[in-house]
Amino acid sequence: xxxxxxxxxxxxxxxxxxxxxxxxxxxxxxxxxxxxxxxxxxxxxxxxxxxxxxxxxxxxxxxxxxxxxxxxxxxxxxxxxxxxxxxxxxxxxxxxxxxxxxxxxxxxxxxxxxxxxxxxxxxxxxxxxxxxxxxxxxxxxxxxxxxxxxxxxxxxxxxxxxxxxxxxxxxxxxxxxxxxxxxxxxxxxxxxxxxxxxxxxxxxxxxxxxxxxxxxxxxxxxxxxxxxxxxxxxxxxxxxxxxxxxxxxxxxxxxxxxxxxxxxxxxxxxxxxxxxxxxxxxxxxxxxxxxxxxxxxxxxxxxxxxxxxxxxxxxxxxxxxxxxxxxxxxxxxxxxxxxxxxxxxxxxxxxxxxxxxxxxxxxxxxxxxxxxxxxxxxxxxxxxxxxxxxxxxxxxxxxxxxxxxxxxxxxxxxxxxxxxxxxxxxxxxxxxxxxxxxxxxxxxxxxxxxxxxxxxxxxxxxxxxxxxxxxxxxxxxxxxxxxxxxxxxxxxxxxxxxxxxxxxxxxxxxxxxxxxxxxxxxxxxxxxxxxxxxxxxxxxxxxxxxxxxxxxxxxxxxxxxxxxxxxxxxxxxxxxxxxxxxxxxxxxxxxxxxxxxxxxxxxxxxxxxxxxxxxxxxxxxxxxxxxxxxxxxxxxxxxxxxxxxxxxxxxxxxxxxxxxxxxxxxxxxxxxxxxxxxxxxxxxxxxxxxxxxxxxxxxxxxxxxxxxxxxxxxxxxxxxxxxxxxxxxxxxxxxxxxxxxxxxxxxxxxxx
Numbered sequence: 001x002x003x004x005x006x007x008x009x010x011x012x013x014x015x016x017x018x019x020x021x022x023x024x025x026x027x028x029x030x031x032x033x034x035x036x037x038x039x040x041x042x043x044x045x046x047x048x049x050x051x052x053x054x055x056x057x058x059x060x061x062x063x064x065x066x067x068x069x070x071x072x073x074x075x076x077x078x079x080x081x082x083x084x085x086x087x088x089x090x091x092x093x094x095x096x097x098x099x100x101x102x103x104x105x106x107x108x109x110x111x112x113x114x115x116x117x118x119x120x121x122x123x124x125x126x127x128x129x130x131x132x133x134x135x136x137x138x139x140x141x142x143x144x145x146x147x148x149x150x151x152x153x154x155x156x157x158x159x160x161x162x163x164x165x166x167x168x169x170x171x172x173x174x175x176x177x178x179x180x181x182x183x184x185x186x187x188x189x190x191x192x193x194x195x196x197x198x199x200x201x202x203x204x205x206x207x208x209x210x211x212x213x214x215x216x217x218x219x220x221x222x223x224x225x226x227x228x229x230x231x232x233x234x235x236x237x238x239x240x241x242x243x244x245x246x247x248x249x250x251x252x253x254x255x256x257x258x259x260x261x262x263x264x265x266x267x268x269x270x271x272x273x274x275x276x277x278x279x280x281x282x283x284x285x286x287x288x289x290x291x292x293x294x295x296x297x298x299x300x301x302x303x304x305x306x307x308x309x310x311x312x313x314x315x316x317x318x319x320x321x322x323x324x325x326x327x328x329x330x331x332x333x334x335x336x337x338x339x340x341x342x343x344x345x346x347x348x349x350x351x352x353x354x355x356x357x358x359x360x361x362x363x364x365x366x367x368x369x370x371x372x373x374x375x376x377x378x379x380x381x382x383x384x385x386x387x388x389x390x391x392x393x394x395x396x397x398x399x400x401x402x403x404x405x406x407x408x409x410x411x412x413x414x415x416x417x418x419x420x421x422x423x424x425x426x427x428x429x430x431x432x433x434x435x436x437x438x439x440x441x442x443x444x445x446x447x448x449x450x451x452x453x454x455x456x457x458x459x460x461x462x463x464x465x466x467x468x469x470x471x472x473x474x475x476x477x478x479x480x481x482x483x484x485x486x487x488x489x490x491x492x493x494x495x496x497x498x499x500x501x502x503x504x505x506x507x508x509x510x511x512x513x514x515x516x517x518x519x520x521x522x523x524x525x526x527x528x529x530x531x532x533x534x535x536x537x538x539x540x541x542x543x544x545x546x547x548x549x550x551x552x553x554x555x556x557x558x559x560x561x562x563x564x565x566x567x568x569x570x571x572x573x574x575x576x577x578x579x580x581x582x583x584x585x586x587x588x589x590x591x592x593x594x595x596x597x598x599x600x601x602x603x604x605x606x607x608x609x610x611x612x613x614x615x616x617x618x619x620x621x622x623x624x625x626x627x628x629x630x631x632x633x634x635x636x637x638x639x640x641x642x643x644x645x646x647x648x649x650x651x652x653x654x655x656x657x658x659x660x661x662x663x664x665x666x667x668x669x670x671x672x673x674x675x676x677x678x679x680x681x682x683x684x685x686x687x688x689x690x691x692x693x694x695x696x697x698x699x700x701x702x703x704x705x706x707x708x709x710x711x712x713x714x715x716x717x718x719x720x721x722x723x724x725x726x727x728x729x730x731x732x733x734x735x736x737x738x739x740x741x742x743x744x745x746x747x748x749x750x751x752x
Contacts, residue, residue: 092680110141120205131306145287162199185432235278255399373434459484484516635667681725687721
């Protein structure tokens with residue numbers, strides 16, 4: 001191009017016009033580079049010599065160098081990100097102890113019995129399974145088999161899943177965007193508070209998030225070249241996700257399938273056929289285990305936990321499936337059908353749910369930015385070809401975010417704050433991709449202003465979230481606000497300046513913007529890894545105002561004055577219960593099996609076991625006995641005296657003890673290392689064993705002790721079976737109680 005003038009008109013929107021004349025109006029659209037210009041597929045890196053020995057020999061050098069077209073700093077920066085993630089997540093890992101003892105007990109059982117490993121049984125004698133498929137337990141159980149039973153051996157695989165998820169998000173973003181975008185996405189994921197919580201915890205969510213992220217990678221790869229292989233890979237990941245947390249794995253499935261159907265660079269008929277192959281792969285990956293469980297006679301396998309009919313499919317589509325959407329979860333804490341409009345006991349539903357209360361501090365730090373950048377990405381690529389890879393990437397991650405967020409926002413059934421970890425990869429990827437495009441186009445005033453505006457919104461929102469924990473680093477909210485707003489102003493200004501001054505200002509503003517955006521979640525994440533978390537319901541970060549009931553630092557917490565999540569009060573039979581100083585006394589009509597007394601079974605009208613004077617109301621733990629909410633929120637603290645008592649003559653019994661509720665059972669099993677029977681499953685409401693059958697077990701000498709307290713016991717207002725309550729009542733009427741510490745036990749070999 002021939003330069004005819006070095007002075008652009010004052011209205012010229014880009015600084016390069018100082019060196020080049022403005023194009024003619026007819027040519028302007030052709031000369032303006034799009035925000036996400038078309039890009040070639042990533043080059044295939046050098047594979048080394050053709051033999052496997054040669055490839056292994058050159059692997060370290062290739063792993064360190066990365067893609068041939070990358071600057072040399074890229075791969076070291078990526079490896080440093082992975083190392084930093086591992087260091088952060090491994091730090092103080094064992095502070096959580098058994099974490100969720102419900103799953104830790106199943107891991108222990110799986111490390112002792114391959115049958116328990118396969119079914120996901122709560123005990124090595126295979127009485128009942130956990131209320132989820134077993135795949136998430138398998139890595140932890142294998143780790144325990146290799147390294148022995150400990151908190152570290154249980155939780156270490158979860159941390160490795162975090163590192164793998166960060167690597168996968170980076171790789172997915174990097175395929176189409178710059179290394180900076182991939183690094184920003186990976187860092188945003190690692191520093192999200194709920195990720196720092198759940199990738200150091202033993203719930204199924206860590207593996208589920210990794211598998212869904214791998215599925216997203218497979219779909220992105222498949223859309224590039226209409227690859228059947230990569231689409232089938234994504235289908236297998238969805239199948240494994242089903243074996244991890246059933247139908248939650250399918251929340252993003254419709255969006256992924258639609259994106260491939262619309263954007264893949266091949267004919268429509270072939271796209272349909274490829275999706276059918278991927279669907280078949282998904283069914284096989286998920287269905288083999290389900291088929292075995294359904295075909296094996298009930299007498300030859302453990303009872304399916306969480307079901308009212310010993311059928312895995314009923315758990316899948318009811319308690320763990322559509323019941324979570326409608327609130328009709330018979331036998332669950334929700335009591336079957338009491339979710340109702342507005343969310344009932346699990347908090348208010350609605351479009352702002354994920355931004356409110358303590359939920360916002362888990363995930364919402366970067367959600368406004370992610371939504372803004374999703375719109376920017378789709379608008380900037382609106383005129384691109386159907387097969388454009390940038391738009392496909394935005395649709396994949398945006399579909400994940402929108403589908404999952406809307407489901408969580410309006411579901412009426414059980415909803416916990418930590419569920420939001422399923423949103424983290426999508427939020428992180430969208431922030432990385434959008435930031436990459438706007439940063440590269442910052443020399444154009446509209447895009448620089450849009451980047452600055454996104455930074456400003458993020459900083460203001462972080463100020464609001466940090467304000468909900470007013471006593472937590474009070475200076476940080478002001479630092480984030482001031483730094484973010486300053487960066488938002490400096491970014492457009494830097495784009496208007498040429499030469500070294502503009503470059504330096506842009507670098508400083510970019511770093512300040514990144515610090516402002518990640519400062520709040522980083523502080524929450526560091527606080528999270530510094531604190532132990534245990535129980536069934538946990539949250540990341542410090543305690544906040546306007547929390548939704550359960551789930552505080554260290555474990556479940558009760559709202560001041562008592563109540564279930566959302567402040568709607570305790571279940572029937574506990575209305576009027578008061579909470580304070582760690583003490584709760586039931587004032588309602590009680591539950592079956594309490595002999596007319598108030599409170600839960602085995603509690604003799606004293607309210608929550610283990611929640612007496614001296615208990616910790618924040619963590620849901622008391623001085624002894626079953627932990628928070630009848631052993632539902634957390635397991636018991638088992639004294640060495642009681643552990644020794646339960647282990648006496650353990651080899652003579654199939655189960656050294658029986659207890660109502662799996663959380664209650666888990667603590668005694670972990671303390672003794674011996675199988676303990678979990679009557680009624682997680683909530684104590686599964687009809688896993690009739691009174692008549694239990695009496696036969698006692699007569700045959702298969703169970704030594706019965707441990708009082710724990711679980712809801714079924715019936716009453718909770719829905720589900722009352723069999724466990726009937727067993728508890730029969731035991732209390734026919735066997736002599738013995739108190740060990742604060743725990744009541746019954747010797748089933750010595751009848752009154």
